[in-house]
Amino acid sequence: MEALGKRMVRVVFLHPDLGIGGAERLVVDAAVALRSRGCSVQIWTAHYDPQHCFSETLDPDLPVICVGDWLPNSIFGYFHALCAYLRMIYVALYLIFLSGLEYDVIFCDQVSACIPVLRLSRQRKKVLFYCHFPDQLLAQRHSAVKQLYRAPIDWLEERTTGMADCIVVNSRFTAGVFKRTFKSLAGIHTDILYPSLNPAAFDGELEELDGLVPENKRWLFLSINRYERKKNLPLAVQSLQALRQRLPLEQRRHIHLVMAGGYDERVAENVEHFAELKALVSSLDLEDCVTFLRSPSDRQKVSLLHHSTCVLYTPSNEHFGIVPVEAMYVRCPVIAVNSGGPLESIADRETGFLCEPTAESFAEAMEKFVKDPRLQQEMGEAGKQRVLEKFSSDAFAEQLHRYILRLTE
Structure with missing residues (x-):
């Protein structure tokens, strides 16, 4: 900790698609907040469009690195979750093995499948996972085929979420849903960090x-x-x-x-x-x-x-x-x-x-x-x-x- 006190803490944000939704708003606000506290921040994502983004991400002091956008976000209009997982895993692999970037903490949200990949890094840095809501509860399951498709994805979400070093949720409501949904993680403490906004x-x-x-x-x-x-x-x-x-x-x-x-x-x-x-x-x-x-x-x-x-x-x-x-x-x-x-x-x-x-x-x-x-x-x-x-x-x-x-x- 003493060594970090003498230099800037380096935080990398991993987010699947940096558009203009509520989850993206939180990620951008979190990056801006940490930058205001003297941290060095970067946002890594599989998709970013400068014509369809929050204005803060256009600031050169808040660099956005986009890799893996060539990967599909669906297959013939289906398998969105699977594609999102694969895209985030690719971003994590690129960060670890190809970027040469040094960092102290990784902040990831929405897709937890990248967390075990991050463990492959020789840097062995800590991961904070921000849970907006369990992804499996957002998926529709109108057929037995869809339920069969979601079963391994739901299992992977629960197991990989539990691998984070720190888990934070956005409300008391989500904290309760988290414990009821991820039964194997019921003993894990989840702090509540309410989203905020950038007054500027x-x-x-x-x-x-x-x-x-x-x-x-x-x-x-x-x-x-x-x-x-x-x-x-x-x-x-x-x-x-x-x-x-x-x-x-x-x-x-x-x-x-x-x-x-x-x-x-x-x-x-x-x-x-x-x-x-x-x-x-x-x-x-x-x-x-x-x-x-x-x-x-x-x-x-x-x-x-x-x-x-x-x-x-x-x-x-x-x-x-x-x-x-x-x-x-x-x-x-x-x-x-x-x-x-x-x-x-x-x-x-x-x-x-x-x-x-x-x-x-x-x-x-x-x-x-x-x-x-x-x-x-x-x-x-x-x-x-x-x-x-x-x-x-x-x-x-x-x-x-x-x-x-x-x-x-």
Whole structure:
């Protein structure tokens, strides 16, 4: 430890696909946080597109090394998990045997299959694994063939996760799921490290919403999530429809919904679900009331949060979900499903509303903002204070840095 105190601690992040999802947001924030504590950081990944990334990764002081993108991410639209495992194993092998890079700690997340490969390194450095959620619980198993395919992958996930020197989870909810899912790891201690955000990304100059939203809208509701079916995005559209049925015609004219989310043309589900949502909006005759944005820029997202009445956060049993924290930081209340991570991030009826995952329940909460013009400001201020107290970037950076230093002792 004394030797490390005289030089910079070198941390390598391994992540399968550095796009613009919640897991990627955490990885980037973690790298920025450790860099602020004097660490040298690099992010290694199997896919990175400078045109589809978080702005921090464009900083030359936060190098991103992409290897193995020539490997397929699916085989004829199937075997996504297997391909993700193979791609991450390749990244780990490249790092160990071909890069010549020296490092002190490896931070990996999502795919644990690379951990035993990292053990092959002569450097024998420690590994911190950040568990967003057990991958096997995210997989659909509609057939006996799919169950047979997943069985060895699920076994490998549990065994390789247990090989990490330190395991961290993103919420109390995930900690409980971790122990129930990985029964052989029930005795392993898992620390909770809540995701945070980079304040600099939210405190800068705002963009105007010219052209994004019609000017005559007084109440702007915002949904931010990847275009994936598990995010239950139709709930936002159906809630808008239910709200409109509750209001007189004059107020209906001033309500608008923005559906903004990560979209990758390489991912078939993104393309298909986007089309499904457009069709739903059309079937409900809501084309004039809904705006779709695919992969908005960081500045667009921040501006939307600042100008919105509230955020509609629709996933059920979300492991944590960084969007509610980002919204509260910019004084934007949140309406979310009353399960999973939002139970820990949102204070019900103080910084937003926790609701049943039904259109009527969401619409009832949305109507409160229409009827009470003070509610947005009051909840917004409470939300800002909650983020500063529980999810500050300084607390996140300090806690993560302690884990890193502990692994170097």
